[in-house]
Amino acid sequence: MITETLPAEKREPRRLDEGTIRNLGLIGVLVLLVIIGIITRPELYSDPAWVRNNILVILQQASAIGVVTVGMTFVIIGGGIDLSVGAIIALAGVWCTTVATQSFGAAGMIFTALMVGIGVGLVNGLLIAYGKLVPFIATLAMLVAARGLAAQISDKQTQISTNETINAIATTRIFGIPLLVYILAAVAAAGWVLLNRTTFGRRTVAIGGNEEAARLAGINVKRQTVLLYVLSGLCCGIAAIMLTSQATSAQAGMANLYELDAIAAAIIGGTLLSGGRGTIVGAVFGVLVFSTITNLFAINNLETEVQNMVKGGIIVAAVLIQQFRYQSLTQLFKK
Amino acid sequence: MTAPEPEESAVPQGTEDQVVLRLHDVVKIFPGVRALDGVQLEVRAGEVHCLLGQNGAGKSTLIKVLAGVHHADAGEITWRGEPFAPGTPQAAMRAGIATIYQELDLVDDLSVAENAFLGHEPSLFGFTRRRVTASRTREILARLGHAEISPRRLVRSLPAAAKQVVSMARALSHDARLIVMDEPSAVLAHDEVANLFRIIRELTAQGIAVIYISHRLDEIRDIGDRVTVLKDGRTTAANLPARTTPTRELVGKMTGRSIEYVFPPGRDAPPEEDPLLVVENLTRSGEFADVSLTVRPGEIVGIAGLVGSGRSELLETIFGARRPDAGTVKLAGKPVRSVEAAVRGGMGMAPEERKSQALLLDEPIFKNMTLASFTKFAKVGFTDTGGERAASERTAKSLELRPPGVIRPVRTLSGGNQQKVVVGRWLLGGTRLLLLDEPTRGVDVGARAELYQVIRDLAERGVGVLLVSSEVPEVLGLADRVLVMREGHMIHESPAAEIDEDTVLNLVMAGSLLEGEPA
Numbered sequence: 001m002i003t004e005t006l007p008a009e010k011r012e013p014r015r016l017d018e019g020t021i022r023n024l025g026l027i028g029v030l031v032l033l034v035i036i037g038i039i040t041r042p043e044l045y046s047d048p049a050w051v052r053n054n055i056l057v058i059l060q061q062a063s064a065i066g067v068v069t070v071g072m073t074f075v076i077i078g079g080g081i082d083l084s085v086g087a088i089i090a091l092a093g094v095w096c097t098t099v100a101t102q103s104f105g106a107a108g109m110i111f112t113a114l115m116v117g118i119g120v121g122l123v124n125g126l127l128i129a130y131g132k133l134v135p136f137i138a139t140l141a142m143l144v145a146a147r148g149l150a151a152q153i154s155d156k157q158t159q160i161s162t163n164e165t166i167n168a169i170a171t172t173r174i175f176g177i178p179l180l181v182y183i184l185a186a187v188a189a190a191g192w193v194l195l196n197r198t199t200f201g202r203r204t205v206a207i208g209g210n211e212e213a214a215r216l217a218g219i220n221v222k223r224q225t226v227l228l229y230v231l232s233g234l235c236c237g238i239a240a241i242m243l244t245s246q247a248t249s250a251q252a253g254m255a256n257l258y259e260l261d262a263i264a265a266a267i268i269g270g271t272l273l274s275g276g277r278g279t280i281v282g283a284v285f286g287v288l289v290f291s292t293i294t295n296l297f298a299i300n301n302l303e304t305e306v307q308n309m310v311k312g313g314i315i316v317a318a319v320l321i322q323q324f325r326y327q328s329l330t331q332l333f334k335k
Numbered sequence: 336m337t338a339p340e341p342e343e344s345a346v347p348q349g350t351e352d353q354v355v356l357r358l359h360d361v362v363k364i365f366p367g368v369r370a371l372d373g374v375q376l377e378v379r380a381g382e383v384h385c386l387l388g389q390n391g392a393g394k395s396t397l398i399k400v401l402a403g404v405h406h407a408d409a410g411e412i413t414w415r416g417e418p419f420a421p422g423t424p425q426a427a428m429r430a431g432i433a434t435i436y437q438e439l440d441l442v443d444d445l446s447v448a449e450n451a452f453l454g455h456e457p458s459l460f461g462f463t464r465r466r467v468t469a470s471r472t473r474e475i476l477a478r479l480g481h482a483e484i485s486p487r488r489l490v491r492s493l494p495a496a497a498k499q500v501v502s503m504a505r506a507l508s509h510d511a512r513l514i515v516m517d518e519p520s521a522v523l524a525h526d527e528v529a530n531l532f533r534i535i536r537e538l539t540a541q542g543i544a545v546i547y548i549s550h551r552l553d554e555i556r557d558i559g560d561r562v563t564v565l566k567d568g569r570t571t572a573a574n575l576p577a578r579t580t581p582t583r584e585l586v587g588k589m590t591g592r593s594i595e596y597v598f599p600p601g602r603d604a605p606p607e608e609d610p611l612l613v614v615e616n617l618t619r620s621g622e623f624a625d626v627s628l629t630v631r632p633g634e635i636v637g638i639a640g641l642v643g644s645g646r647s648e649l650l651e652t653i654f655g656a657r658r659p660d661a662g663t664v665k666l667a668g669k670p671v672r673s674v675e676a677a678v679r680g681g682m683g684m685a686p687e688e689r690k691s692q693a694l695l696l697d698e699p700i701f702k703n704m705t706l707a708s709f710t711k712f713a714k715v716g717f718t719d720t721g722g723e724r725a726a727s728e729r730t731a732k733s734l735e736l737r738p739p740g741v742i743r744p745v746r747t748l749s750g751g752n753q754q755k756v757v758v759g760r761w762l763l764g765g766t767r768l769l770l771l772d773e774p775t776r777g778v779d780v781g782a783r784a785e786l787y788q789v790i791r792d793l794a795e796r797g798v799g800v801l802l803v804s805s806e807v808p809e810v811l812g813l814a815d816r817v818l819v820m821r822e823g824h825m826i827h828e829s830p831a832a833e834i835d836e837d838t839v840l841n842l843v844m845a846g847s848l849l850e851g852e853p854a
Contacts, residue, residue, distance in 0.1 A: 197720075199713045206706060209695040216656060216686055216693065217707040217760065218678030277697060 019279050022270045025321070026285035029314075033292045040300050054295065056178060062291040063180040064089075064242040065261050066284055069269075070191040071235030072262040073283040077195070078228040079208035079275030080135040084124060085236050086258035087146035092116040092240035093250030094150040097159040106165035113244075114237040120146055121233020125226030143259070151252035158251040161244055169245035180242055184284075187238065192280040204228060209276030264311065265290055268318035289314065353379040355544050356401075356419075356432075356513060361410035363396050363568075368779070370396040372568035374410070378513065383535060383545045385555045385577055388565035389589050389840070390805040394548055397565070398515050401546075402434040403427035415512070425454070433506030434515040437522070439498050441490050441505075448472040448486035451504040475504045479534050496527040503534065514538065515546040520554055521641075532558050550641050552582060552845040564588040582841065590807075590836045598784075598812035599791045608632050611768050611799040612682075614653055617662035622648040623823035626662070630768060630799040635790065637802045637814030637831070639839050645823040646803045647687050650770050653801070654684045666768060678707055683761025684770040685754065689777070693757045694745050701727035701741035703756050708764040730759040734789055751775075751782025758789060768799040775809060787813060807839045821846050 038045045045051055068085050075082045095101060096113040104112075120142065127138040161167055172179040195201035203224045206214040215221050239258075244250045265286035271278030290311060297307040356378040363371035371393050378384045388394050399405040400412075403421030412419045414430060421427035427434075441450050448468045449456070457467045472486040481500045484493070490501060499519060506514050516535075520528045535545055535558055549555060555562060559577030563570060564585065572588045610629035617626045623645035630636045640646040651657045653664050655677040664671045666680040677684075686692035695703055704727040705712060712719040712726070727741040734755045736748075745756055754774060761769055771790070775783045790813060794800055804810050810817055811831055819827040819842045827842050 197718060198716050199710050199718055200716065202702070202709050202718055205698065205702075206695060209698060210691070210693075212692045213694055213706070215674060216654070216684060218675050219706075220675055276695065 019270065019282065022322070023279075023281055023285055026269070026282065026289060029289055030285070030292055033289070033296055037296050037299065040296075044299060054299070056176075056181070058288070058291050058295045059181045059184075060178050060246075061294065062287045063178075063184040064239040064246070064255075065258060065265070065291070066184040066287040067187045067235050067239045067242065068232075068255075068258055069262040069265045069283045069287050070187050070280060071232035072259075073266045073269070073271050073278050073280060074191070074195065074204055075135075075228050075232045076263070076266055076271050076273060077208045077275060077278040078204045078225065079211060080128065080225065080228060081139065081263070081273075082124065082229060082232045083136065083139040083259045084120065084142035084146055085232065085262055086255040087143045087150070088117055088120045088233055088236035089240045089243060089255035089258060090150040090250075090252050091120065091146040091153075092237045093244045093254050094154045094159060094252055096240065097161050097244060097250040098153065102161070102163055106163050109161075109163060109166055110241055113240045114234060117233040117235070117237025117240065118230055119233070121230040121236070122226065124233070125229035128229065129222040129225040147252055154250070154252050156252060158249050160249045166241065166245050167248045169242065170248075180246070183238065183242060187235065188280055188284050195280055200224075200227070205276060207275075261287075261290060264315050268315055270322060286318075353381075355380045355415050357411075357413040358397075359411040359413075361397075361400065361407045361412060363393075363400060363405055364408050369568055371400070371407070373570065374565065374568070375570040375573050376563055377574060378544050378546060380512070380544050381539045381542045382560040383539055383547050383558050383577075385559035385562045386546060386548045386565065387550075387555065387562055387585060387589060389807065391567075392565040392589070393568040394565060395517070396568075398434060398436075398517055398546075398548070401427065401432055401513075401515055428454075428509045428511075431510060431512040432515065433509055433511035433513070435499070435502045435506065435517065435519060437517045437519075439502050439522075441498055441501060443491040444489060446487050446489055447476075447484055447493070447501050447504070450490050450501050451475065451486075451508045453505065455509070471508070472504060475507045476500070478507065478537075479503055480530075480537065481534075495522045496524070496530065499523070499531065500534070503538075511543065513544045513546065515548075517548050518550070519547070520549055520551065528554065550844045552585065552841075566590075582845065583837070586837045586840050586844075590840060599788050602791070602795075606633065611667055612653070612801065613663075613665045615663050615665075617649070617652060617664065618660050619645075619648060619652055619657060620660050621823075623652075623820070626820075626825050628801075628818060628825065628828075630801050632767070632799050633794050633797045634816065635794050635800040635802060635814045636816045636818065637804065637810035638818045638820050639804065639807055639810045639843055640820035641805055641843055644820045644843075646820050647772050649820070650684065650772050650801070650803055651686075654682060654770055656684075678764070681765060681767035682770065683707065683764060683766035683768070685757045685761070685772060685774055687772040687776070689750070689753055689757060693760075694753060696746040697744050699742045700731065700736070700745055700748070700756055703745050704730060704741065704759045704763055707760050711764070726763055727759070730763050731755075734759050734762075735785060749779065749782065751778040751786060754778055754782075754786060755789065758786075758793075762793070766798065768801070769793060771800060771802045773804055774802065775804070775806070807836050807843070811836060811839065819843060 068089070072082055072085060092113040095116045096109040101109055101112045124139055124142055127133045128135050169179055174182060195204065203214070203219055206217070206219055207221050207224050211221055239255070243254055266278065266283045267273060268289065269279060269282030269284070269286035271283060293307060293310060297304065354377055356376065358374055358376040361371055361374040362369065374393065374397060386394050386397070396405060400407050403424045403426050406420065414432070419430065421430060442453065445453070451472045452468050457464045457471065469486040473482070476482055476484050476486070479500055484497055484500060490498060493501065499522065503514065519531060523531060539545060547559060555577055562575045562577045562580065562585065564572040564575070566589055575585070608631050611632050612630040614626060614628045618624045626649055628636065638646050648657065652659050655671050655674045666677065666682055669680055671677045671680060671682065690696060695706070701724045705723040709718055709723060712722045724741060731739065731741050736752055736755050745753055748756065774790070775786055778786060790800060790802070802810065802813060811834070814831045817829055817831050817834055817839065818825055819839060821843060826846060
């Protein structure tokens with residue numbers, strides 16, 4: 001009765017591959033970075049022991065920011081942004097290393113860090129969902145306030161962690177791989193399952209993709225929004241313990257500019273800043289690209305200023321490629 | 336019903352030199368639709384020329400052709416004696432044709448003066464001349480009889496009526512010779528309409544022509560000089576005298592279509608059962624007042640009403656998406672106070688703005704179909720994608736979704752098939768009562784007939800349907816019972832079989848039954 005020119009159903013698998021294509025691209029960037037490393041420092045790369053160790057250094061450097069990026073990815077997919085992640089880490093780190101908290105032992109310190117993260121995330125979420133503040137403003141205010149509180153609690157001093165168990169987290173290796181890397185892997189795996197296999201993940205995509213449609217389909221948008229910021233806060237609490245353990249101390253200035261690194265990693269991993277679309281695997285690759293660049297500059301003894309310029313360039317390139325690919329894909333379907 | 340042939344002008348034409356705008360056989364084709372299919376129009380300097388026609392008759396398209404938004408595919412447009420084909424809205428403005436849309440296109444955070452001269456600010460070496468702009472705006476506002484509006488005030492802080500004055504000030508800042516007004520009274524209260532008419536009379540006294548679009552016959556009689564009637568993209572009557580043409584004749588020229596509506600055959604009234612939905616004295620101030628209605632299982636209840644009559648707001652309030660000021664909504668005896676409660680109780684809604692209110696355009700069809708029910712498929716929080724896909728596929732098949740398959744993104748579907756996805760969402764959720772707001776807007780002819788069949792099938796299966804449409808034939812062709820809404824009030828109710836299109840249209844536009852018509 002109606003004649004429509006239909007694109008063949010066969011084409012559909014191409015869309016499923018879209019994420020894979022991007023991840024392959026990011027792997028390509030990683031390979032390229034390694035090749036640059038080999039060319040610039042061939043003498044280092046000729047030593048297999050050094051190479052193995054260097055990979056672990058890169059992974060270890062990626063671990064804390066990786067955990068934060070997983071939480072950030074959820075918030076962005078849900079249509080928000082969390083600028084306060086670095087500040088939450090500082091507050092959680094400082095709070096869990098006060099003399100009083102340390103007296104409760106490792107479990108007390110971990111509990112405190114996680115609760116501070118969850119608590120601050122809850123405040124963010126309530127302000128945004130029920131106070132109707134724009135996420136940018138609410139979390140920007142939290143960024144300033146939480147660092148302020150951290151400075152007050154610590155009296156602007158660096159607080160040393162004297163707890164052996166906490167300090168051992170960063171130095172423990174299982175099958176030769178640092179425990180921190182396992183933590184990142186566990187958080188990323190849990191994040192992947194949560195996003196792709198649970199109703200929580202489906203609601204996240206729905207409210208980020210079209211908030212009004214989600215609301216009119218009976219989804220509790222406000223509750224989901226709150227939960228997303230709580231999740232981000234929880235990830236910050238975990239990262240606070242990891243960083244505190246690595247430094248065996250915490251101070252109000254720790255995790256500086258983590259919000260920018262986490263957002264950038266999520267974006268180059270294919271998360272749309274406007275919400276509704278993103279992947280955990282891509283975000284983790286994004287983090288790895290950044291920590292590999294940092295490593296590349298370190299082994300060449302180059303200035304960090306140049307490094308930051310390169311990072312900026314990579315963010316722009318990633319988004320440009322993403323837009324180009326997205327347009328060509330939609331055109332493909334329109335035909 | 337057969338479509339009457341287009342008629343020649345019913346009134347002798349004015350002297351040539353008075354005519355500023357003339358359209359001859361103007362055609363505008365969109366993919367699949369002839370939106371304008373031979374429009375004749377003649378507007379004289381200093382007159383108020385009313386355009387009348389049902390939704391979808393082509394009024395909006397015609398305005399956009401005049402405003403330079405669309406370009407006519409065939410026909411001639413003559414403006415002040417010369418052929419006229421504006422390439423852009425700016426070109427139309429420069430030529431002296433200004434359009435005031437229903438949704439006023441003002442920038443809320445700029446001042447009155449900045450809005451009035453938006454796009455052609457008086458400037459010197461790139462610096463705006465604020466004082467000059469303000470004083471010229473003051474002059475124009477005085478000309479409009481609204482010297483009390485300060486040019487420096489932010490538009491955001493103005494009431495709707497004053498915003499409309501600012502829109503007219505913008506038109507005059509361009510020295511417009513023809514102002515097109517698209518349902519200007521829809522956003523105004525009663526006394527504000529009188530003020531609008533006073534302004535229009537002053538404008539026409541200065542020789543400016545006005546094309547006035549409204550569905551309210553009393554207004555057309557009050558302000559209009561001549562009327563042109565459109566139907567299905569054609570002029571069915573031109574230059575009728577606005578004050579003396581009988582209502583029956585005007586309504587008759589607007590109605591009686593046509594091949595576009597293919598309804599499933601009529602059916603017996605659904606069985607008398609206890610109502611599924613009971614709405615009592617529902618009120619939201621400024622939107623609708625004291626609305627009571629019921630929907631029984633298997634019954635299709637249609638609400639006819641114009642844009643701005645409060646019908647969409649009513650539907651959203653019944654669905655729990657807006658909070659009523661007074662009154663109650665009960666679904667199967669249980670009160671509904673939130674969308675979540677409505678959905679849990681088995682209510683579903685296909686909202687007016689499909690793309691912005693109902694769909695995740697980049698997500699696959701099946702995830703859109705299960706948006707309201709994926710938690711029912713899930714086990715302890717883990718989604719069952721396979722189960723969702725299988726169920727969606729069955730639903731898609733029963734709705735004859737085209738192309739088949741549920742993995743492609745919804746964005747790639749046509750409007751009619753997107754609407755099927757929205758309806759399918761509620762079928763999957765086991766919905767007992769479906770609210771449909773303009774279900775066939777932006778849907779092509781063939782898909783319309785299919786949607787009508789889907790809606791009717793739903794009712795046959797015992798689902799209650801509450802349907803809102805500004806297309807009267809749609810309400811009459813689908814519904815078992817018809818309610819007429821006008822300016823926030825339910826003014827009429829009757830079985831669909833006992834009321835005809837002319838009567839409904841008259842109720843919608845004039846608020847009264849035609850004399851001598853059986854109610």
